[in-house]
Amino acid sequence: MNISYNWLKDLIDTRLSVEETACELTRVGLAVEGVHPHGDDHVFDIDLTSNRPDCLSHLGVARELAVIRNSKLKNKNSETEGKPKAENQTLVNIEDADLCHRFTARILRNVKIGQSPQWLVDRLEAIGERAINNVADITNYVMHELGQPMHSFDLDKLTENRIVVRRAKNGETITTLDEVERKLDDRMLAICDAKKPVAVAGVMGGLASGITETTTNVLLEVAYFDRANIRATSRKLNLATEASYRFERGVDIENLIRASNRATELICELAGGEAAEFIDVYPTKFTPSEVESADISAATRRLTGLDVSTEDCNRILNALGIVVSDESAIRDPQSTIYLSPSWRHDIAIEEDLVEEVARHAGYEKIADELPPAFGAGEYQPTELRERRLRYCLAALGFDEALSYSFIDLRHDGPFQLVPHLVDGTLEEKFVTLRDSVIEGAVRMRPTILPGLLEAVRLNMNHQRRDIKLFEIGKVFAAVGGDGLPKEQKLLALALTGSELQEGRSMTGRPLDLYDAKGAIEAALGSAGIASVSCRASEATHLRLGQSAEILIGDQVLGYVGRLSEDVAARYKFRQAVFVAELDIATALAGPGDLIAYKPLAKFPGVARDVSFVVPRRVELGAILSEVSEVGIDLCRKASFVDVYEGKGLAENERSVTIRLEYRSDERTLTEEEVEPLHQMIVDQVTNKLGIVVRV
Amino acid sequence: MSEEERQIQGIREAFEQEFERFAALNLDGMALSDAEARLQELRELRIRQTGKRSAIAGAMKLIGRVAPHERSAFGQLVQSVEKLIAGTIDAAEILLSDHISAARTELERLDVTLPGRRPRTGHLHPITILRQRIEDIFVAMGYAIEDDREIETDYYNFDALNIPEAHPARESQDTFYTTKGFALRSQTSTVQIRAMERRGVPIRILAPGRVFRRDTPDMTHTPMFHQLEGLCVDKGITMGHLKGTVTEWLKRMYGPDTVTRFRPSYFPFTEPSAEFDFSCFKCAGTGVFESERCRPCKGSGWIELGGSGMVHPNVLRSCGVDPTVYSGFAFGFGLERMTALMYNIDDIRHMFENDVRFLEQFR
Structure with missing residues (x-):
């Protein structure tokens, strides 16, 4: 403005x-x-x-x-007062008074349309308005001066030279001043002549009835329309104007005659017109809204802490046109009734009065103070563990991503979603937006992975080959009936390329599935969850044979693996990309693993390594569980050493080396004691699993 | 000169002759391996010249042949030659050894300016970094962090917040709707309602979270962003408490000299309402930084941060709180804007592109 x-x-x-x-x-x-x-x-x-x-x-x-500054507005008397009133009351007829609360019309005759004088042009240009012709400029000028939008018709183009204010009929059309033909309907208010709409009330005038160079007789409309209706019409026609902007927010219904007179006076002075008939149809009289306040000074203190005397409060309010009702003392001596002026549509309750007082008394005078203590501060229940998890992933080289919650519909198909997120019995399993501002992105993501993979692609496009990203965020799924959608917090990772060293450009070992798994284990471990395991499982977006479920205890919480060829091809990835996604909310909902101290060993142990040649389908997990099946108490620990495949082994074989540690709490074990135990374990493992020891 | 003395003289001359190539040895720029070979030769020479079967050791036997009155003088002569030989070799060996150890040091000298060996560290998102800092400050001030739904009903997103049907903020061009008619929350103020329903009053909460508005992405807009909302409701809460709380937070964030400014404004869910600014963290409110117009505050000295006010009585009522007994303040602001100002980020779309070149600048 x-x-x-x-x-x-x-x-x-x-x-x-x-x-x-x-x-x-x-x-x-x-x-x-x-x-x-x-x-x-x-x-x-x-x-x-x-x-x-x-x-x-x-x-x-x-x-x-x-x-x-407690200064005074200049009172401008208008010379037009006392000019003739209309004799013919049929000049204006309001049929739909619910939408048009007041309508005034002034006839001006012998008007000469031409250019505005320079002072008027300057004024308009100063505030960024363009001069058109004297009558149009005057109505625009008065709107910016007094706030009242108005419209001038060419009187001679109005059928029967009269105005009817009514709802438009369905199917009626009007070409507005911007030369667009607009379809009206029976919820829009139209200004009509005896036959047809000549203006969309409060929004824009019609082209046919508008002022032209040949206009001599003008009908000047100054009116007040229902705010919500103007808003609705403006939205429906997708037409916002200076007039509709003001009408929908509310103009001053009591200011119509002043505005009309001001414009009339200027038209007479600058366009040579003569003021003729005037009519004011005012079916819905203004009633000021009443605001009751028992003690405005106390209310101000209660809400703002400011000390403003009742006298000062009233001075401010009066200056703003908010006056104490004459009936105030009669109706209730315990409280004061304030009347809101016709130009204020926002004063309804005592708090509104307090704001008027406070902003003029000055917010800067309100003294800073801290509220009294109440209770202890608290984080979200999982926040502190989430932080450890974030720091851990960052330490492992993962950058934290944040991606949009809405994704492209095309991404839905290939991803296996975390268990229990989606209700498979529903016809519509997902949450979809009616539309979006990003083309196609109307699905509220049921998985974080598409966003992360998009980020991987963006970084690859910037010649970055070694990428590790994670994101913690919500995913969404529909629920049955009218329920609000399910929202669930997940953790997702994406990694590709090779290991990076800080400050060194040369990359290290290429990343593989175990980097993804290790990151999940480390992250959950940092949050106090050590019982993480993986089980081979075929997730739709992961490559067969390099795909696993992530379990905490025996609960499946997500998937980790190498992205399938199919999905990788969608993103045009030409190198292996590893991803993981899991339900972090459920993972962190539990208490975390308890830590129980185990006494330190008093005697040294004996470690024996053994390598088995196994078909690829035999997993380390199976070997380790066979070892514990044997039940040798002195065998305290069985751990993974290494895996080897390649030269010296058949194509379908690999060699798995494990380390068995034997130890007693009573004495130092000898080789002779350990050997038969070790042999017993090795024999049983090879027999049970049908595998052999590598020699 | 006696025969014996001549013999000693001969030994000495023979030594000097053999030692000559060491005497003339030029160590400057001599390679380590050469120096080591020379040292080896020198040690062999020492054995030859001073060992049990050396000429000078044999000369000691001559003492018996010398006339008794000359023995003492002769003995001294032999000893002096012996000393000369040993001393000369010692000196040469020290020189060589020093050269060798210096050369070896040089050979093993490391460039300590090379980077330390460690895996590349990842980085937290700047939004996370800022959110955590602010959460820490408010938890220390006794606030509970709240998180809540991102998809809401119109009731929580609008009605309960005193945003009437006809309010511009409610128009669907600003709000995302699901096909089932739920709104993506357009402000974190929804959490005010949820939290008051759940916890009742008195209450002090801080609610960070994602919000959504139908803005086409550009330098200063994204259709999704993060807000942080604070709420304090109790008996006797005033705007003074609002100002005090916001000022305390910003002082802890940007230093004790930070000052705030509250300007009257309008929000449907607060009355009275205020926008708050704080003195620029870069130019300390002067508007000038390094004799140029300060960038974050555009030379004004003030950074406009967020909206605030006293919770509207209709909002309290919709949560079953009696506004004649309780009053409260609320404030909110956008994390992206704050992040962009703090780190001088010119395009907030970067926040959701996850370009590692962007992400790795924050820690």
Whole structure:
């Protein structure tokens, strides 16, 4: 909203400089975002909040200024007062008074359409408006001065030279001033002549009935329309104008005659017109909203901590046009009834009055204070463990990603979702948006992986080959009936390329499935969960044979593995990409593993390594569980050493080396004692699994 | 000169002759391996010249042949030659050894400016870093961190927040809706309602989270972003407490000299309402940094951060809280904006592109 400093001074006696004015307006909530010189004038760029349509004019801003310095608005008497009233009451007929609360019309005859004088052009240009012709410029000028949108018709183009205000009929059309033909319906208010719509009420006039160079007789409309209806019409027609902007926020219904008179006076003066008949149809009289306050000073103190005497409160409120009702004392001596002025649509409750008092008394006068203590601070239950998990992943070289919660529908198919997220019995399992601002992205993600893989691709496009990313965020799934969708927090990883060293460009070992698994184990371990395991399992988006379920205890919480060729091809990945996704909310919901101290060994142990040649389908897990099956108490630990495949072994074989540790709590074991035990374990494992020891 | 003395003289001359190539040895720039070979030769020479079967050792036997009155003088002569030989070799050996150890040090000298050996460290997202810092400050001030639904009903997203049907914020061009008619929350204020319903009052909570608005992505807008919402409701809470709390938080965040400014504003869910600014962390509110216009605050000295106010009585009522007994304040702001200001990020779309070149700049 642009406001001219010189124009303001026409309306108010003020000694405030340009800078002081900007500063004071900002202080009371009319944020001056910039001051721009224009000739000998200065223009304020004011950012108005949506509750203050009364300040969408110079008069409105002047009113705020008047409160600040307790100065006085200039009272402009109009010479048009006393000009003839219409004899013919049929000039204006309001059929739908629920949508048109007041309508005034002024006839002006012998008007000469032409250019506006320079002072008028300058004023309009200062606030960024373009001059068109004298009558159009005057209506525009008065709107910016007094806040009242108005419209001028060519009287001679109105059938029967009269106005009917009614709902449009379905199927009626009108070509508006912007030369677009618009379809009206019976929920829109139209200004009509005897036959047809000549304007969309409060939004835009019709082209056919508008002012042209040949116009001589003008009908000037100044009216008040129902706010919600103008808003709805404007949205429906996708047509927002300066007029609709003001009408839908609310104009001053009591200001119509002043505005009409001001415009009439200017048209007579600048376009040679003669003021003729005037009619004011006012079916829905303004009643000020009443706000009750037992003690405005106390209310101000209670809500803001400011000490403002009742006298000062009332001075501020009065200056803003909020007056104490004459009936106040009669109706209830215990409280005061304030009446809101016709230009304020936002004063309804005592708190609104408090805000008016506080902003003019000054927010800067409110003393800083901390609230009294109450209770102890607390994080979200899983936050601190989540933090450890984040730090752990970062230490392992993972960068934290955040991606959009909505993804492209095309991503749905290939991904195996974490267990129990989606209700398979539903016809519509997912949450979908009606539309999006990013093309195609209407699915509320049921998996984080598409976002992460998109990020992997973006980084690869920037010549980065070695990438480790993780994200913690919510995914969504539909629930049956009318229930709100399910929201669940997941952890996802994506990694590809080789190991990186800080500060060194040469890469190390290529990453593989065990890096993904290791990261999950380390991350969960850092959050106090050590009982993480993996079990071979075929997830749809993972490559067969390199795909596993992630378990905590015996609960499956997600999947880890190498991205399948099929999915990799969708992203044009030409190197192996490993991903993992798991239900972190469930993982962290439990208490975490208890730690129980085990006494330190007093005697040294004996370690024996043994390598088995196994078919590839035989897993380490099977070997280790066979070892414990044997049940040798002195065998304290069986651990993985290495795996080997290649030269010296058949194609379908690999060699797995494990280390068995023998130890007694009573004595130092000898080789002779250990040997038969070790042999017994090795024999049983080879027999049970049908495998052989590698020699 | 006696025969014996001549013999000693001969030994000495023979030594000097053999030692000559060591005497003339030029160590400058001599390679380590050469020096080591020379040292080896020198040690062999020492054995030859000073060992049990050396000429000088044999000369000691001559003492018996010398006339008794000359023995003492002769003995001294032999000893002096012996000393000369040993001393000369010692000196040469020290020189060589020093050279060798210096050369070896040089050979093993490391470039300590090479990077330490460690795996590349990953980085937390700047939004996470900031969120955690702010959470820590408010937990220390007795606030509970709340997290809640991202998909909401219109009731929680609008009605309960006193945003009426006709309010511009409610128009569907600003809000995402699911096909079933649920809204993606357009502000974290929804958590005010959920938390008050769940916890009752008095209450002090801080709710960080994702919010969604139908903005086409550009330098300063993304359709998804993060807000942080604070709420404090109790008996006797005033705007003074709001100002005190926000100021305390920003002082802990940006240093004790930080000052705040509250300006009247309008939000449907607060009355009175205020926007809050704080003195620029870069130029300390002067508007000038390194004699140029300060960037984060655009030279104004103030950074506009968020919205705040006293919780609207309708909001309290919709949570079953009596506004004549309780009052409260709420404030909220966007984390992306704060992050962008702090790190001088010119395009907030970077926050969700996950370009590692972006992510690795934060820790």
